Amino acid sequence: MSRRSREFLDYLGIDPPSAVSRRRFLELFGGGIVVAVSANDLLALQEAPARRRFARQLPDDFNAFVRIGEDGRVSCFTGKIEMGQGVITSLAQMLADELEVSVDAVDMVMGDTDLCPWDMGTFGSMTTRFFGPPLRVAAAEAREVLLELAAGKLEVPREKLSVSDGVVFDATDPAHTVSYAELAKGQKIARIMNREAVLESVKDFSIVGRSFNRRDAVAKVTGEAQYAGDIRRDGMVYARLLRPPAHGSELVTVDASGAEAVEGASVVRDGDLIAVLHATPDGVERAVARVKAEWRTPELDLDQDSIFDHLVEVAPAGEVLDQGGDLTAGIAAATASMSATYLDGYVAHAPIETHTAVAEFSNGRCTIWASTQTPFPLQSQAAEALGIPEEKVRVVPPFVGGGFGGKTYNQQAIEAARLAKRTGRPVQVAWSRAEEFFFDTFRPAAVVKIAAGVGEGGRITSWDYTTYFAGSRGAEQFYDIPNHRTVAAPEGWRGGPGTHPFATGAWRAPGNNTNTFARESHVDVLAAAAGIDPVEFRARNLTDPKMKRVLETTAGSFGWKSSTAPSGRGQGIALGIDAGTFVGLAVEVDVNPESGHVRVVRMVCAQDMGLVINPEGATIQMEGCLTMGLGYALSEEVRFSGRRVLDTSFDTYEIPRFSWLPEIETILIDAADQPPQGGGEPAIIVVGAAIANAVFDAVGARVFRMPMTADRVLAAIPKETPS
Amino acid sequence: MKQTISFKLNHKTTTVETDPDRMLLWVLRTELGLTGTKFGCGEGFCGSCTVLVNGQVERSCQLPMNEVAGAEVVTVEGLAEDGELHPVQAAFVEHDAMQCGFCTPGMIMNACGLLAKNPEPTRQQILDSMDNNLCRCGAHKRIVEAIESAVEATRKGVEP
DSSP: OOHHHHHHHHHTTSSOSSOOOHHHHHHHHOSEEEEEEOOOHHHHHHHHHHHHHTTOOOOSSOSEEEEEOTTSOEEEEESOOOSSSOHHHHHHHHHHHHHTOOGGGEEEEESOTTTSOOOOOSOTTOIIIIIHHHHHHHHHHHHHHHHHHHHHHHTOOGGGEEEETTEEEETTEEEEEEEHHHHHTTOEEEEEEOSOOOOOOGGGOSSTTSOOOOTTHHHHHHTOOOBGGGOOOTTOEEEEEOOOSSTTOEEEEEEOHHHHTSTTOEEEEETTEEEEEESSHHHHHHHHTTOEEEEEOOOOOOBTTTHHHHHHHHOOOOEEEEEESOHHHHHHHOSEEEEEEEEEOOBOOOOSSOOEEEEEEETTEEEEEEOOSOHHHHHHHHHHHHTSOGGGEEEEOOBOSOOTTOTTSOHHHHHHHHHHHHHSSOEEEEOOHHHHHHHOOBBOOEEEEEEEEEOGGGOEEEEEEEEESSOSTTTSOOSOOSEEEEEEESSSSOOOTTSSSSOBOOOSSTTHHHHHHHHHHHHHHHHHHHTOOHHHHHHHHOOOHHHHHHHHHHHHHHTOOOOOSOOSSOEEEEEEEETTEEEEEEEEEEEOTTTOOEEEEEEEEEEEOSSOSOHHHHHHHHHHHHHHHHHHHHTOOOOEETTEEOOOSTTTSOOOOGGGOOEEEEEEOOOTTSOOOOOSSGGGTTHHHHHHHHHHHHHSOOOOEESOOHHHHHHHSOOOOOO | OOEEEEEEETTEEEEEEEOTTSBHHHIIIIISOOTTSOOSOSSSSSOTTEEEETTEEEEGGGOBGGGTTTOEEEOGGGSOBTTBOOHHHHHHHHTTOOSSOSSHHHHHHHHHHHHHHOSSOOHHHHHHHHTTSOOSSOOHHHHHHHHHHHHHHHHHHHOO
């Protein structure tokens, strides 16, 4: 629970956890009107696992605070953070719409654990879907309070009042007005939302559904936007830690005298941490390189090629996620049966901002500025590491320079916090690029095996799907297949000890990139076996009207030319579902038959994500997904030898560049009558399969392993048989 | 050995006492309080630390101070004049040409360097000259569009 949450409850006289005066509350919030909203069922459901994980009570107090200040400005306090996904804009839009104020009148206070209500973290494309509804309820309640106050002030019945841009007026006498600022002045009203607010219906939206530019854009183009590494504190020192050469290495001997000899450098130990400190970041880098250490590294005979057999071998028995009909009967009904194994390597998050944190410890309190997707879990982690109560830790997330699921573990922030406590000075820990590649929680390598059959009329008769370490997200197929089984081994993508040689974790749409690559590649394999055009083949096997519409929109906008693959055109299509959003992608590729190099020429993506809050923001996310997806599809793969990570920077680990940029077209399917769905991840899941299918269409090469490097494509191009 | 090094930084003469082999990036960020120039890799691969030195695009993480002495350095903080955004900055805002924003200063400085040399680049020239500046969020499409629109705006501004 945040400090504000506790003091809010106390102010309302609800189970006061500590004696906090009304004065204290007002110091925190100032005057005005404050509304808090409790978790709705959906939110409770999604947060339940986190609650267990962090052994912390779900804050059954609130998920959102909305304040209308005495100056008429609206503040939104949310535990979510901004890392480029644009919720700093879309949440403000939702709030502005319900309150009937301009977006410019809304201030967002994000992720500060002292000020904002508890939140599990920003990931899973959940902010808009799950946080949006309670925020709107809070805003609607605040509007009701303001209207009640206005009714008294204007001496006009509530039902005769309307609001425009933060000004309440008498509908029968529009000159008779009172502003939110005037209404909030001198008020000390706190409400907990305990009844259903009357939410605006879609047709009344004036701000939601309209495009808004990013609210953080000016700060980001002028260099004013602060990231964790830009925080400066008096007396701050920069720390670099002694790092092992490989995961699992044990320190045998260490000699830090070389580092200590560097002018201005000092060495501290805190338990297992050996850190070099210096007043400058380059000074500390020079010094840490002079620490001599000997390590014992256990042998492990695994690399990026042998990992797949290993994974299948160590996988636990699978969980059946879904099954129906009779697979044996399905195979018997097939005119062609096709089996294949699909492989996907480890992928790095590689945000341009490496993990960074500044920590300051004074008077028993610790403040941490960290690049993190999970400020509240970090508060708990830091309290535990420092041996102090949670309320003595404050996490302040500045702008986050890219997360993609990678900034959820907070190792760097704990390192900074421990060193700050140990030295009594503010400490900055900013990982080098090599540290970023080493400690990254890679997207796990995974294997998918599919055995399927196609029968009369191009109908898929059987579908037997097993995924190893890609988890359940995106594993279940959505075609109308009478006999089918989907197995995930294990059900989640996390493997136990002995599975992966290093840490793995969530990477933008966890598991779904792999699952969609496998499923949609195999659908095309079946289409080719049946001699049917891939779009037509999908249409024949789909009954879901939403997915059919996505398929039609994608193919139509692309200008799909019906033909059996390989047609030589280089067109490919793939469909998928992620975070409640249905997505389709058609691509055109150019494959160099001599080198195997793939260039994506054009991408046309359509998605049905329900009500779109900010079409501009949603489009940006789609474009980002499509561009980022080129990397995992074509080049990105972490190479390793045993527990040693061989890629340490962008020279060998290639991420998408300007020269790769295809023409990109995005379509948001109109579904404003449906609740909003996720937007930050869905469009990335279809990139691999659409390209794989297009490569097959171009040159007849079916590539079963991502990334589809030039070598792998070349090896898959069928050799011409001499006639 | 520390030396006194003078150079022009964002149109003002600046003097620092520093080791001549320190990289400009760190002097900007830690001595001069200009944190808009970012550290992304420290090896010259990502372009987050891009600045202009005598009008040329340079990686400040690879540029020692002794090469900066007497030079004219412009960082992202030095582009806006009298509170008015530079046309490239304005175009980035208008096109939402960023997500997390961490690579943005480097992108903008690289684009400014390109336009200073070649005020009317083709799309291919833009792609070529931006190729070594990395963006992980995938804002590439909008960055290119923003640069094209800055070219357009500048052309209109120059012509009577």
